[in-house]
Amino acid sequence: MPRWSDPTHRPATRRLHTKFKVKQAFCALARPHMGLNETRALERGKSPASGDASALHDQEEASSDVDADESASRSPDASGLKRALPDAESDASHTLCDRPCEKKLKREDAEPSSSSNDEREAPRRLQRRHAVLTHKSVALSPLNAASATQIRQHLCDVRREVFLRPMLAIVSKLMFHKANHGFFNVRVDPVAWKIPHYFEVVKSPMDLALVKNKCLDLEYETANECAQDIRLVFNNACLFNPLGHVVHEAAAMLLKEFETEYKRYRNKAEAAKNARDEHSCPFCLNNVCGICYEKCINFEPPFVLCSGACRQRIKRHAVYYKTPNGHYHWCSKCFTSLPKMLTLKTIPSSTNEQESTMPAAAEYTMSKLCLLKSKFLDELTEPWVQCDHCNGWVHQICALFNACEDADEAEEVMYICPLCRLEDLEVGDKNDELGMSPTETSVEEFPVKVEKDLIRSHSPALKQRTYTKDFTRALGFDEDIEEKVFDYLTRVDLDAVNASTTTSFVKSQDLQSCKLACFMEKWVQRHLGNLGEHDAARSIVVKVASSIKSLCHVSPTVRQHFQSASQEYPQAIDYTSKAIFVFQMINGVEVCIFSMYVQEYDKHCQSPSNRNRTYIAYIDSLVYMRPRHARTSLFHQILISYLAFCKANGYCYAHIWACPTTRGGDFIYWCHPSFQKNPGKERLLQWYVNMAKTGKQMGIVFACEDLYAREFEHLETTLAAQLPPYFDGDYWPTEAERLAASPPKRGRLTKEAYAASVCGAKFRKRVIDSVKSARESLFVIALQPACMLCKQLIVNAVYWCAPNVEGVDAYYCANCQGAATTDAQTEMRTEVPPLNLAEACSSTAEDGMSCPFLDYRPNMLKNCEEHHYQFDSFRRAKYSTMMLVYQISSTQRAV
Numbered sequence: 001m002p003r004w005s006d007p008t009h010r011p012a013t014r015r016l017h018t019k020f021k022v023k024q025a026f027c028a029l030a031r032p033h034m035g036l037n038e039t040r041a042l043e044r045g046k047s048p049a050s051g052d053a054s055a056l057h058d059q060e061e062a063s064s065d066v067d068a069d070e071s072a073s074r075s076p077d078a079s080g081l082k083r084a085l086p087d088a089e090s091d092a093s094h095t096l097c098d099r100p101c102e103k104k105l106k107r108e109d110a111e112p113s114s115s116s117n118d119e120r121e122a123p124r125r126l127q128r129r130h131a132v133l134t135h136k137s138v139a140l141s142p143l144n145a146a147s148a149t150q151i152r153q154h155l156c157d158v159r160r161e162v163f164l165r166p167m168l169a170i171v172s173k174l175m176f177h178k179a180n181h182g183f184f185n186v187r188v189d190p191v192a193w194k195i196p197h198y199f200e201v202v203k204s205p206m207d208l209a210l211v212k213n214k215c216l217d218l219e220y221e222t223a224n225e226c227a228q229d230i231r232l233v234f235n236n237a238c239l240f241n242p243l244g245h246v247v248h249e250a251a252a253m254l255l256k257e258f259e260t261e262y263k264r265y266r267n268k269a270e271a272a273k274n275a276r277d278e279h280s281c282p283f284c285l286n287n288v289c290g291i292c293y294e295k296c297i298n299f300e301p302p303f304v305l306c307s308g309a310c311r312q313r314i315k316r317h318a319v320y321y322k323t324p325n326g327h328y329h330w331c332s333k334c335f336t337s338l339p340k341m342l343t344l345k346t347i348p349s350s351t352n353e354q355e356s357t358m359p360a361a362a363e364y365t366m367s368k369l370c371l372l373k374s375k376f377l378d379e380l381t382e383p384w385v386q387c388d389h390c391n392g393w394v395h396q397i398c399a400l401f402n403a404c405e406d407a408d409e410a411e412e413v414m415y416i417c418p419l420c421r422l423e424d425l426e427v428g429d430k431n432d433e434l435g436m437s438p439t440e441t442s443v444e445e446f447p448v449k450v451e452k453d454l455i456r457s458h459s460p461a462l463k464q465r466t467y468t469k470d471f472t473r474a475l476g477f478d479e480d481i482e483e484k485v486f487d488y489l490t491r492v493d494l495d496a497v498n499a500s501t502t503t504s505f506v507k508s509q510d511l512q513s514c515k516l517a518c519f520m521e522k523w524v525q526r527h528l529g530n531l532g533e534h535d536a537a538r539s540i541v542v543k544v545a546s547s548i549k550s551l552c553h554v555s556p557t558v559r560q561h562f563q564s565a566s567q568e569y570p571q572a573i574d575y576t577s578k579a580i581f582v583f584q585m586i587n588g589v590e591v592c593i594f595s596m597y598v599q600e601y602d603k604h605c606q607s608p609s610n611r612n613r614t615y616i617a618y619i620d621s622l623v624y625m626r627p628r629h630a631r632t633s634l635f636h637q638i639l640i641s642y643l644a645f646c647k648a649n650g651y652c653y654a655h656i657w658a659c660p661t662t663r664g665g666d667f668i669y670w671c672h673p674s675f676q677k678n679p680g681k682e683r684l685l686q687w688y689v690n691m692a693k694t695g696k697q698m699g700i701v702f703a704c705e706d707l708y709a710r711e712f713e714h715l716e717t718t719l720a721a722q723l724p725p726y727f728d729g730d731y732w733p734t735e736a737e738r739l740a741a742s743p744p745k746r747g748r749l750t751k752e753a754y755a756a757s758v759c760g761a762k763f764r765k766r767v768i769d770s771v772k773s774a775r776e777s778l779f780v781i782a783l784q785p786a787c788m789l790c791k792q793l794i795v796n797a798v799y800w801c802a803p804n805v806e807g808v809d810a811y812y813c814a815n816c817q818g819a820a821t822t823d824a825q826t827e828m829r830t831e832v833p834p835l836n837l838a839e840a841c842s843s844t845a846e847d848g849m850s851c852p853f854l855d856y857r858p859n860m861l862k863n864c865e866e867h868h869y870q871f872d873s874f875r876r877a878k879y880s881t882m883m884l885v886y887q888i889s890s891t892q893r894a895v
Contacts, residue, residue, distance in 0.1 A: 141400045142505050142589055142882060143418045148425035150588030151418050156218065157587070158292050158398055158875050163223040163269070165873070168215040168675050170261045171230065175208050177257065179250045184208050184233050201240050206232040213628055216675075218874070223269075227262055231255065283381045290419050291398035292875070296381045299868045300671045304376060308334025314376050321371040330371070342366045380868070387417035394419075397879040400589065402886055506889045508541045508583040508590055512849060516645050517544045519840045520580070523641035524634060533630055539585040542638075545888050546579040546855045547848045552599075552728035557740040561763045564720040573607045573726060576600040579854055582638060583881065584625055591874075592881040593625040594638055595668045597857045599727055603650065607726060612652045615727040616642075618857050620668035623676045624877055636691045644700045647783040648837035652793055655707070656779040657731045660684045668857060670864035670880075671872040681777070688779055695781075699835050702785045702811070707732070707778035712771045715764065731778055735770045739763070785811035800829040849895075853887040863887075 138144045143151055175185050187207045190198040199205070211229050220226040237251035276295055280286040284295045304314040307328040314320045314331055322329045328344060346362050384393045385401045394417050396403060401415070416424075521542035528537035554569045562569065582594035597618045601610040616639070625631045643654055660681050661667055672678075679687065695701035711724040712732075726733060740763070771778065784793045785801075788810040800817040802810040817829060854860035864870070869880035 137414050137416060138505050139405050140402050140413065140415055140505075141418075142507075143400050144416065144421065145505050146418075146421075146588045148422055148429065151422045151425070153587040154400075154418065154589060154878075155291060155422075160218045160220065161874055162292065162294075164215045164218055164220060164226065165675065166265050166269075167220075167223055167226045168212065170258065170265065171208055171212050171215060172675060172677075173261065174230070174254055174258060175212070177254060179253045179257075181250060183247050183250055184237065184254065195240075198240060202236045204232060204236070206236060208233055216623065216628060217626065223265070227258075230258055230262075234258070284384070287384070287393045289384075289395045289398055290392055290417070291394050294395075297395065297397075299380045299382065300870055300872065301376070301380075302865055303666075304329050306331040306334055308338070310334055316376050318376050319373065320376060321373055323366065324370065324372060335371070338368050340368050342368060382868075385415065385417075387420055388414045389416045389420040392417065392419070397876055400879055400882055402882060404883070404886060404890075506885060507585075508543055508581075508885050511543050511545070511885065511888055512892050514544050514547070514846050514849075515840065515842050516578070516642075517542050517580075519645050520638065520641040522839075523644065524582075524637050527637045528630060528634065531630055531633070533627060536584070536627060536630065540634075541583045541585070541590075543581055543583070543888075544578055544849070545581050546577070546851045547846070548577055548850050548855055549848060550575055550577045550599075550728075550856075552726070554726060555733055555737055558726065558733055558736050561736070561759060561767075562719070562723060566720055567723050569723060569726060570606045573601070573605060573610055575605070575610075575728070576602070576848075577856065579851075579857075579860070580642070581884075583885075586624070586626060589878045590881050590885065591624045591877050592622070592669075592871075592884060594619075594621045594635055596620070596639075596642075597668070598642070600646070600651070601725075601727075607723070609723045609725045610727070612650055613655060613725055614646050614651050614653075615655045615730065617727075617729055618667050620666075622669060622871055622877060623673060624874055632687075636694055639691055640695045640698065640700055643695060643781065643783060644698075644835075644837060645840045647700060647835075648796065648840035649842060650795055652782070652784045652795065653725075654779075654781040654783060655725065655727060655730070656688060656781070658684050658688050658777045658779060659731075666861055668860055669871040670861055671870040671876075673872050685776060692779070692781055699832075701781055701783065702809075703782040705780045705782070706775040707780055708768075708772045708775035710780045712768045715768060716761065731774060732767060732771050736767050739766050739770065787811060787813040787816050789813075789816040796834045798831060798833055801832050802829045849892070851888050851891040853891070854884075 143154060146154070174180065185208050187210065188195075188198055188202075188205055190196050206229055208230070211226065211233065214220060214229070215226060220229075234251040234255035238248050238255075241248040241251070279295050281296060286295070288295055301316050304320070306312050306314055306320070308330045310331060310333065312331065314329060318331065320329055320331050321335045323344070330338065343363055343365055346364065383396045383403065385396045385399060385403070386393050394401075399417055521540065524540055524542065525537040528534070528540065551572045551574055553572050559569050559571075576599070578598050578600065580596050580598065581592055583590045584593050596616060599615040599617055601607075601613050601615070603611050605611045619639075621635055623631075625634065646654065658681075661678055666672060689704070692701050692704040696704075707724075711718075715724065724732065784795050785799050786793050787799075790813060792813060794811065794813050798814060800812040802812070812829065852859065853863050864880065864884075867883065869883050871877045871880055
């Protein structure tokens with residue numbers, strides 16, 4: 001699939017996927033009807049009528065024999081059919097298989113009946129032929145293998161999300177309103193609030209938190225239904241509390257505020273509907289997606305950061321300047337202050353290797369006049385795909401259509417949109433077509449045994465076997481027997497196809513697994529089961545998508561200033577980088593809900609200070625996990641399960657830099673939902689503290705300290721014995737680089753005195769002060785107990801615990817447990833056996849697995865941006881998860 005990463009570049013042509021050759025988009029006018037599978041997935045939101053001039057010329061020549069009247073009668077839209085545009089909100093509760101237009105079968109529209117043999121084909125044989133045609137289409141979309149209930153739920157989710165997202169924004173605004181005071185954000189507890197008669201007055205209790213959860217779970221069928229619940233929250237408060245009461249006054253104020261916001265939303269929705277009705281462009285050709293009832297939907301613009309001093313994101317439609325290779329960008333303001341000659345560094349490709357693991361980049365010079373002036377245009381729309389059954393067009397993301405899988409197919413594969421498939425499933429349920437009656441399929445009157453022809457049965461469309469009909473006619477059988485024989489042969493072919501083909505849609509559980517993934521998955525499933533969430537437990541899948549050897553190049557600044565006579569950092573430190581993803585199956589479709597990147601430094605690490613340590617580099621999550629009340633607990637257990645696996649394999653410490661992301665920033669997932677609030681610093685720190693407390697209660701964590709107290713507080717006295725642990729991308733190496741790049745002013749110091757102040761102990765003092773200022777964000781989690789007397793770590797062995805000795809639990813090894821100052825202390829000690837984590841222990845190293853798409857976190861983020869794998873809505877999160885699993889699966893299949 002081509003990538004267009006340059007926001008100012010738009011390809012002149014729109015490519016369509018086909019099986020045997022790449023065809024240009026068809027001409028909107030004067031073209032004969034398209035045959036089966038002639039058009040495919042439209043890439044990058046380009047119009048099906050925006051082909052280049054040569055393609056259009058060829059198409060006009062190919063259609064020169066078409067009658068002029070017939071050409072004039074064709075519809076100018078992509079499907080050849082006009083569609084009325086319904087109201088998405090009002091239609092959300094209608095029959096889900098209803099379409100915005102009347103549709104015809106492509107075969108009926110494009111292939112008039114000309115053969116008497118076709119007229120005599122039995123309905124069941126046509127059904128089987130259709131089944132063979134669509135057998136391989138399962139790999140194109142998870143909806144092709146979904147049940148009718150799951151497809152209906154998907155259609156409901158897509159359509160309801162359109163109006164529930166703005167309603168969710170209104171609810172969030174009311175919850176954080178200054179007049180709220182937390183009165184309406186939680187359910188009323190009559191016992192705790194000492195109002196036992198509350199339910200006698202209020203018959204239908206409601207709170208904003210419940211409304212928010214119902215919006216997130218897409219339970220409301222209309223926006224008005226959600227509005228009624230919001231009004232109910234404040235009307236209940238006014239009903240129970242008398243006029244003049246602080247709660248009554250706050251409720252009245254917030255109700256008035258809500259009505260204003262709701263009216264504003266209705267006006268915007270009406271304006272958007274009118275604009276949508278009038279919209280027609282070369283991208284959509286006035287077509288309406290039958291799933292979401294929208295026309296053109298734009299992607300999030302790419303993240304273009306100014307390389308100048310401001311370091312701000314370049315705004316849309318703004319003028320900026322870039323290098324010819326597109327690696328550097330400057331906004332108009334920073335461009336004016338650039339020197340005439342620029343000194344830049346080469347940026348290596350991050351496709352296969354992490355940028356930070358590469359050697360120092362070479363520098364080159366460039367004239368300011370060589371920079372290219374560009375305008376930030378972001379009108380990239382979602383691509384479309386045409387159904388081979390109804391000829392209609394739908395968004396690829398709405399239909400969960402895998403265009404990459406479609407392009408990889410060597411044979412012609414039929415695609416059926418979810419709307420057509422839902423109709424087929426509903427008809428099948430009503431008529432019970434899967435139950436074959438003996439009168440329809442019995443071949444006892446002619447028990448001919450036929451050898452299965454796998455070569456023929458693999459064809460997308462089963463061809464009629466003329467020799468079979470000649471044979472039956474030669475024996476003098478009538479047409480009824482002839483049809484039964486051919487019906488039997490077709491069924492044999494279909495059985496052969498089903499038995500011999502393994503084409504199916506790839507799910508996360510089909511990906512390669514390892515001990516870590518299996519251990520974590522069982523751990524979190526057991527936890528959800530203990531909470532009573534058995535359905536959620538079965539829906540969780542944990543996979544290690546990447547496990548590769550990598551190098552962390554130590555900064556020359558750190559090597560220069562952090563050394564002693566007996567200790568110094570090596571030039572590079574090797575480690576194992578792992579990417580861990582957690583998926584949940586929600587109504588038959590997978591969604592990625594959690595991911596993290598870790599660095600594991602084993603006992604063979606070149607740097608002694610890094611041995612048997614793991615660094616949790618990045619953690620990211622999404623709000624789509626269900627049920628929502630178990631979300632925080634689940635994410636805690638995911639981390640604890642990873643720490644338990646590390647503990648079982650001899651790791652002693654886990655390091656975490658708790659750094660909240662900035663607004664609009666992304667750690668792993670490209671484009672988070674706008675309603676997902678980024679946790680502030682205090683909330684994030686408390687989240688990790690609670691996780692560590694839970695881990696300690698489970699016997700996984702033994703202490704939770706900060707990096708300053710553990711490594712830097714007495715650095716000058718311990719430097720000769722051990723250096724601070726150095727991790728790729730950690731806080732203190734980054735600070736050391738920053739401080740070295742901005743040395744203090746010389747002032748009146750002599751050259752020698754100034755040189756002494758910026759190196760050695762003086763420089764280390766500046767780094768230590770910086771670490772001290774951020775100490776609460778730098779967690780050091782002990783996974784093994786340390787003996788209080790000999791200070792040795794007790795690695796997965798029996799230990800003795802004396803709780804609350806001077807406020808801290810004291811641990812003793814087998815050699816020191818008898819050394820007690822008093823008999824009372826000896827009696828307090830409890831023998832604790834090591835945890836039984838045998839299923840996590842591994843005596844042999846597992847084979848690594850690589851996926852260039854996501855081996856490193858910057859790769860994952862950049863590739864998702866270029867491919868438009870966004871997670872800012874439930875609809876897009878489903879699609880992006882599907883494509884993410886496909887990228888991982890494709891790499892694993894290629895090995």
